[in-house]
Amino acid sequence: MLSKLFNQFQCSTMMLPEHVEAISEHHQEKKKTEALYVPEVDQQQLEEWEWLLRNSFDSKSPIRVSYIAHDRRNTITGIVELINTNKKAITLKTKNGGKTISSNTIIGVIEG
Numbered sequence: 001m002l003s004k005l006f007n008q009f010q011c012s013t014m015m016l017p018e019h020v021e022a023i024s025e026h027h028q029e030k031k032k033t034e035a036l037y038v039p040e041v042d043q044q045q046l047e048e049w050e051w052l053l054r055n056s057f058d059s060k061s062p063i064r065v066s067y068i069a070h071d072r073r074n075t076i077t078g079i080v081e082l083i084n085t086n087k088k089a090i091t092l093k094t095k096n097g098g099k100t101i102s103s104n105t106i107i108g109v110i111e112g
Helices: 002-012 017-035 043-059
Strands: 063-069 072-084 089-094 097-102 106-111
Touching: 043 063, 043 072, 043 106, 063 089, 063 097, 072 097
Parallel strands: none
Antiparallel strands: 063 072, 063 106, 072 089, 089 097
């Protein structure tokens, strides 16, 4: 009796290759959208990031900024050279030159 029940469930787990491929593509697309998601940031977190950016600008200390660009997450280390409130962007001085980052793509700022 037990073997008959086991075989019944074993057969029901079979799937068509098209379905397996569709499920795989769905999972890959879901991972991609999760990776590109810019999370909502609360006021306290924004104030901390602003303090880190101002501190880097004033004391010329390096910071690491994580942001989304070209459909992927990026992290860059540098010293804040300019904070442009009109364009809502910051400019970092890095080893390879300057990099301007829009504030609406920033997902993290840490010392370092």
